[in-house]
Amino acid sequence: MYLAEILSDYAAIREVEVFPNISLDYALSIYTILVEKIKLYEDSISTVLAFGLGKELDNSHPLQLFHNFELKLPKLFKTDYIDVRDLYLRFANRKTSKAFSFELNKPYESFAKIQLFNENPIVSVYLYNTLPLPYLYNKLYN
Structure with missing residues (x-):
């Protein structure tokens, strides 16, 4: 009812x-992409926007543009110089991510295990590091 x-x-x-x-719908769509990362949970703006979406989105709607961007990512980064998972890692919130998990062996450890869903974990420098390209580095050096 609520x-x-x-x-x-x-x-x-x-x-x-x-x-x-710029409509309220347009502005809130940008907010959900940047801040909520399009997570559907009980009190999120993303959930309200999802119910308000029509069957087809206008090609200039932020959610449609973001969807098109995501579909092109694997093709854009099909190169030896970047791994698309490194790009996805940029959008992940380390504390609340459902896709990535970060495991530190000790509270002040310099290395962390990073795991994407059920893939094998990789090890990367963690302390004072923005995780530059951990998947690429693991591919090149392991």
């Missing part, structure tokens, strides 16, 4: 322009 109320209220205001030529 969710139905929220969706009804959102439907009434989603097309309101919050900036010139």
Whole structure:
């Protein structure tokens, strides 16, 4: 019942322009991509946006543009100089990621095991490091 109320209220205001030529729906879609990382959970804006989506998105809608971007990633980075998993790692939140897990052997350890879903874990420098290209480095040096 509560969710139905929220969706009804959102439907009434989603097309309101919050900036010139930018609807609330458009602005919140960008927010969900950058901040919530399109996670669907009970109190997320992503969930409300998902219910509000039509069958087809306009090609200029942020969620459609992001979807097209994700579909092109493997083709864009089919090279020996980057591993697409390194790029995905950039979008992952180390504390709440559902795709990647990070395991430190000791609290102040300099190396961490990084695991993507059920793949074999890789080891990478972790302390004071933004994890530059751990998957590429493991491919090149192991």
